[in-house]
Amino acid sequence: MSSSLCHTSTSSSSSSPPYVQKTTPKSGESLFYTFPLSAHTEILSDSTFPTPSITSDWVYDYCASYEECDEDEQSLWNDLCMSIPDSHSLIPLITSGCSNYITKTSSYLELEELVTAVKIARCNSFSDRNIHPVVSRVNHSCLPNAIYLPTTMGCKLKTLREVEAGEEITISYLGINVFTSNGVRNSRLLEEKFFTCMCRRCSTPPIENRIPCEKCHPREGGGLTEEVEFEEGEVCYGVVMCEKCGEVFGKESLELRRKIEERAGKALNDEGEETSHRAKQGCVGGLKEPTSLRLVVGTELKRINGGLTLAFSQSFFDHSAISVTASNSYVTAGNSYAPKTPLGSTIVTIRYIDVIREIHEVCSQILGPRHYSTALTSLTIVDSMCHDFNRVMILGEKCDDLELAECIDSLGRVWNFGEGVMEGGGGLLCYGQCLTVARGLSVMGDEKSVHFGKVWAERAWGFLEGLGEEGERKVCMKLMEGKVEGEEGGEKPSKKMKI
Template sequence: MTTEVRRSPDSGHLGLFAIQDLNSGDIILEEMPLVKLAPSDEKSYDDLVSTLWASIEPPSDGSVPDYLHGIFKGMVKTAIIAIRDMHQEVIDQNKIESLLQLYHPTKESTSDTEKPIVKVADEAINFIREHVSTNETTAKIFSEFEDWDILLKICLVWSCNSFQGGRIYPQLSRVNHSCNPNAVIQTTTATQQANPEQMNDDNNTNDGQQLVAATKIQKGSEIYISYLGLILYTDTVVRKKKLERTKFFNCLCSRCCAASSEGDEGAAKIPCPVFHPRDAQQMSLDEDAQYDDDQSVRYIALMEPKSNDKSGTDNEKLYKVLRSVCGIIESFLETYEHNGLANTRHVNNKDSHNNDDEDEKDDIMEQHVGLSSTMMGDKHWTSNLTLLLHLDRRLSAMSKRMIVTQELPGEEEIAEAIDSLDRISRFVDSLKLDIDPGHVLGDVIIGTARMLISLGDEKSQKYGAEWLSKIDDYVEQFANDGVKKVVKTLKVAWTKQDRPNDDKDDSNKKAKLI
């Protein structure tokens, strides 16, 4: 054992602590889920909810806030699955007891962040009692169900502790959040047979997860992961709001507290409005202030104006406009991550979208990149995260073109990709997180290096290999075998001797696929 569960001094809740020193890349623990409370491809599940899904609607009295409508629907589905699995004894009494040991809000909670989700759970149970238990398809299962208080608690456990796919783990679900995490979750190759007592009856499913140290962790330290995905790289206001609305707690991690006490928010830097006046109507920046090519722009953190600010009216107006832009970009990032718009780059997949669809997506992406740059400047998280997604799509398109036509990307395309990667890398480094930059930049670094090395000349190949060297530790400790193989192939390619003459006309040169 490398961990123990005890009370966290930061949150007051139980957390996971290291009982020995850990190095980056060490596997801390590995688990299969205790239960899996989410939709699946099972026919039994489809039959159970197919007639109900369209009718699941939040109460019309406004008791469920708009931002929780999706969670309300998810909770109803979760409750249906829980009832089914309890009826079939897939979730037995031992599993119920284990579930209820995990943190969950109660009806007695006085926390303003917890009260909304308790209300949602109440409404979800009411919906099930009124609609599901009387439905012709489900009445046979639910007619004798009486453990409504237990079901309410299970729904609240799900809302606070589940991973993607509704998976809840005995120990992993106890790991608390930090906006400067020291560990990450990775899918494991563990099989269902490795720990069958922790699994429900979903056969042939690999839902195992590993908790892996993302940096050195000293004995006695609490182990933290991030609950935020890409939102981890945003500012404190956005992160705290996201956690309050999806995990129902007020984050008091070291990063959030430092931003509040020191007034230094690295992800929220904007050109100072005093030194870089904006267009009075549009609030947009001059081009020089947008891109900061000569590093002459002065920056401040985007913070809510104080009430005693002499120029409060103008500053408040600017703050509201820029916060509105942040909201637009935040919604875009969440949609992008949820829909999985980025294409897999390292395998040869057929494009499932027609050109019109892809052109439309590119237009939408460029609009958000342009909005961020125009309003927020070079160093703000909105500009850098939209640029990251834009770079990801461009690299994917270049890779596909190379595979289909064997045409090399143009010098301008490569230069633009390198410039984007440089900017994003500086931004990520400026946040000074303990987690390796490779966790967010690994794909685009590999993609950019692949384009450079495919050019075939020594200078480009060496430059690509240098970029790859920046993520050596990340690849060694966290990448899967397929990615490691790709990186190894790319790094040795520039040492080969059969390169074309750099001075030759390469206008008709075909891509050397790597």
């Protein structure tokens, strides 16, 4: 598409907006843009409704007959109340033609009405509180062509790629989970937004959860080694069947993999209420500072087919650390607090990031490098390292070169994963971390590092050019010119990650 033919601004000379709202059979009211748009163009900006809140108290107050409900109904009420964040918006009720609910403030709502109202609020609000008159009509796609960006007064939508005239505008409601498998994405959408997505990505075979074949993969007696992992030419992958030898993955093996995947997902999504709320809808996510968790470490050995011996703590599947080993012994990677007694159990305190490191090790060895759990746990580790690098650089010091090299190595794989799963997904997934390593390399000061710093800055620029904040863009531009951090009053970039 020629960019000269593309619409570049939302300020159309005609009085009607350059988009139309139409009803589609698959997803209800939808937004279509009338003109072609180039990548990273502002589509529209929107206001936010004032947001009176529906609190748990509110729900109880307006329950018609809680006292009169039978036990099952009361339990439904209780679940409903538990599920309402305190700042939930009342406005969706108005926008969805439920304004009669508002006028009923002096009377009570029936349970069924309220359940409907809360569902409407759930489906239409951003960050669990903001309703936007136009943007709340934008549907979801797992291959979105637009991104939601909050602003001080409301929000705006920008294109992620070129959009053809008359094409539907879509965003992702999934935050970082848009990089997960078809099954995970859809169970989240069903649970949180009450629909099943049927976008192009959902109807094609998944690539985000491919696992190495147990039969033709050379890993007798243990997990994959880093060395083997990345000789991708020799490694065969499949979701339920190996693409090369046709071996069907056994039930037990898939079950174990599913459990590991679930555990990783739980760790990634449980890291903080704030983060998971932010990641729920719209596109702003973010990884929090590592927090401490109390862990129960117990160990048992389990043999699965293919000669792989896995020693894992039972509590790994609840909230704990895990160990992988090649033989009958076991190790507790990086966890000096853990007891060396198999089947024993004790309570230890371990940092969140250390749990992620252990889970990542398991994901990497059992699920392989192409699996989203491996990539996303790796991203969390990279993000944590970037936090540390930023702290060091604020003090005017250089990053530890070995740590920086390790971080860059992992970031390269995360980037490739993002690019493979979604077009332009590398930037979407990790542009902030790319910028940090670019700074780290630039601060190193030698010619080679500065050169590689430019390469990483260019990667970040692919996203930041049209979608980043001004401060980030300035820093990125300086790094692309090969200017060392701090020169000419270079600003510190935000370490925040946006999804």
